[in-house]
Amino acid sequence: MALGLALIYGVLHIINFAHGSILMLALYAGFFLFTLGGVDPYVAVLILAPAFFAGGYLLQRYVIAPISHGRDTNVLLVTLGLSIILDNLALYLWTSNTRTIDVRYAQVFVDVGVTAVALPKLVALAAAVLIGLLFWLLMTRTDVGKAIRAVSKERQGARIVGISVEHIFAMSFGLGCAVVAIAACLLLPTFYATPQVGNAFVLIAFTTVVLGGMGSFIGALLGGLFLGVVEAYSGLLLGESLGQIGIFLIFILVLLFRPTGLFGQRAA
C-alpha cells in the first residue's frame, strides 16, 4: 500500500523525509474526522486530498524551498527537521496512544480464489492502481505533468522556456501530499495511527522508488509489488524480528550496484 506514496517522488525527484510524518498527520486527520465528525474514511478522501494538496503546496513554496537554498542535502535536512517537528507535535498533542477506528466493512472478507482478503485491503489495492493510472495520465497528458517532467529533467532549460520552477516544485509536492492523504484514508480501516507510524514507511517508500528506478513510473509500481513480496517472504523465512532486514538490505544493494534501478533509464 506504500505504492501510492512511492509513485510520487519517483517521478518528481523530491527526496522528502517528512513524507512519513505527513502520512501520520493524514491518518490522524482521518481518525478525527471519523470519531468527531462521523465521516467515513472513504468519504474523507474528498476532504483530505485537496486539503493536503494545499498544505503541501504552501509547505514547499514558503518553508522548504526558502530554507534549503536549493541544495539537495539541505532539502533532506529541512524535511528531517519538519518530520521531527510534526512527529513530536503529534506526540505532544495526541499522546502516543494507538488510535484505531472501527468500521463494519473491515471485517468483511472477499474470496479471491487462493485466499480471503479483507475488503478494505482490496479497495486499497484497486485504488492504488487507479491512482497510478490517473497519475500517469496527469504526467503524460496535461501541461502541468509535462512541466513537472521538464523541471525534473532539466531545471535551467525549463526556466528558460518560461516555466515557473518554484510553482512546479510546489505543485508536485502538493500532489505528493494529496496522494499520501488518499493512501492514509485507504489504510485507516485496517491500520492505526500513532505519532511514530510514518517512520516505518519512509525507508520502504524510498526503497520502492530506488528499486523501480528514479523517474520510471512502471518501475515504481513493480518495485512496490516486488517489495511487498520480499517483505512477506523474509518475514516468513527469517522470523518476525529479523524479517524487516530484507527491505533495508535491498535498498543498500540496489543503491550500490544498480543506482538507476531495475527499470530506470541509463543516465546519459
Place this chain on the structure above:
Amino acid sequence: MRRASLEAAVLVALGVFFLLAPLAIESRFWLGFLTTTLFFALLGQSWNILGGYGGQVSFGHAVFFGTGAYVSAVLQVRFGLDAWSSAAIAVAAGALVGAFIGALTFRYGLRGSYFALVTLAFAEVARVLVNAWDFTGSGFGMLVPMKPGAANLQFVDRTWFYYAILALVAVAYAITWRVERSRFGAYLLAIRENEDAARALGINAFRIKLAAITLSGAMAAVAGVFYIQYYLFVDSHLGYGPAMSVNALLAPLIGGPGTVLGPLIGAVALGALAELTSLLLGKAPGVNLLAFGVLLLVILRCLPNGLMGLLRGRS
C-alpha cells in the same frame, strides 16, 4: 585577527567553565546535565568530521555509536573481558565499520542524499540484527553488571565520569583542530566544495573520504563506549535507532558544521534549549525534540553556518 581572538576567548571561557564547573555545583542533576552535553559534543564532533568538513551528510551515525556501545558491552558480558580492552576493541570496531561502509558507498560513488539514505539503511540493518540476535541481548538489550572501580571504568562518584568525558572531548577537539590545519583537512574541504574539481586537481577523493569516515566512526564509537560505561545499558533502539543518528547531526548543524567548536556550542545550545522548554512547557514527551526541530529550521534558514557563523560575522 579580531575574529580569531574572539574564538580563542570563547574557547578559553568554555574550557575554564567546564574544568571548574564540578567544583562549583553541588547538585547531581547539573553534573549529569553537563556530562550529557559533553557527550553530545563528542558525538557531534564525530559527525562533523565527515559531514561538516567532508560534506558527506550521514543520517546513520548511530551505526558507529551503536557498534562502540555494543562491542564493548558484548565483550564485557559474554567474554568477560576487562573494560579497558573492551573499550579499545570497540573503538577499533567503530573505525572498521566506518571503513567498511565508506569503502562500499564511496567505491560506488554515492553522494549527497543517496549517501545519507544508505547510512540510514546501514544503521537500520544493524538495529534489526542486534534486536533479533540473542547473543546481543535481542529485544532486552545488553546490561553490563555494576562493578565500580577504575579497572572496570565504572565510578560511583559521577565527577569521574564528568572529567572522563571532558578529557575525551578535549582530545577529540584537538584532533579535529589538527585535521582542520592539515593537508588532509584541506583536501576534505576541497571535496566538500566541489568533488569533481578536487579530483581534477589530483586529490584521491576516495581515500580522503575513506579516512574521514574511519576517523569519524572511531570517534562515534568512543562516544558509544562512554555511553555504555555511564549507563551500563544499551538496547537496539538506544544504540542503533534513528534518534541517535539525529542527535549526532543536530549539534554540529546548529553550532556550525565544519568548525572545530561548532558541535560543542551546538550541544550547549541544545542542552540549554531542552532545559528551557521543559521549564516553560513542562516535561511533556516530545516537547524537547519539537523545539530542536524548530531551531534546526531557523538555523538552516537564517544561519547556514550555525551559531559559529554569528561569532565569525558574515565573512
